[in-house]
Amino acid sequence: MLATLTIHLRLPLCTSLKDKRGRIKPLMSRLHREFNVSVAEMVLHDKWDEAIIVCAMVGNEAGFLQSALGNVAKWVEANWSDGDVWDTKMEMIL
Numbered sequence: 392m393l394a395t396l397t398i399h400l401r402l403p404l405c406t407s408l409k410d411k412r413g414r415i416k417p418l419m420s421r422l423h424r425e426f427n428v429s430v431a432e433m434v435l436h437d438k439w440d441e442a443i444i445v446c447a448m449v450g451n452e453a454g455f456l457q458s459a460l461g462n463v464a465k466w467v468e469a470n471w472s473d474g475d476v477w478d479t480k481m482e483m484i485l
Contacts (some may be wrong), residue, residue: 393484394456396446396463397433402474405439414473415442422446426463441477453483 405411419430428446435441446463450456464479 392450392453392456394448394450394453394460395482395484396428396460397478397480397482398444398446398464398467398476399478400442400444400471400474401477402440402442404474408437408439411439411442415444418467418471418473419444422463422467425466426459428460428463456483457481 400415402411402414405414415432419432422428422430422444426446428448430444430446433443433445435443446460448456448459450459460481464476464481468476468479
């Protein structure tokens with residue numbers, strides 16, 4: 392089973408794509424290190440003030456995957472100070 396968490400981020404203070412990368416890369420590295428998830432920035436690569444990152448996990452129990460990715464979403468909302476979380480969406484694929 393594959394579970395994904397899509398996080399739509401708003402970065403109101405970014406002034407360039409380089410600035411955006413400087414704020415997104417540490418977040419993605421931290422999520423990978425702390426929660427053992429695969430993380431990638433998807434779409435919106437040319438927008439300075441928005442980013443969509445996707446976290447993915449593979450496992451055999453849906454409940455565990457939902458809980459683990461739910462913890463990721465809660466952590467980002469509570470601890471990421473470089474912008475705002477606009478939306479999150481979790482999907483399970485059998």
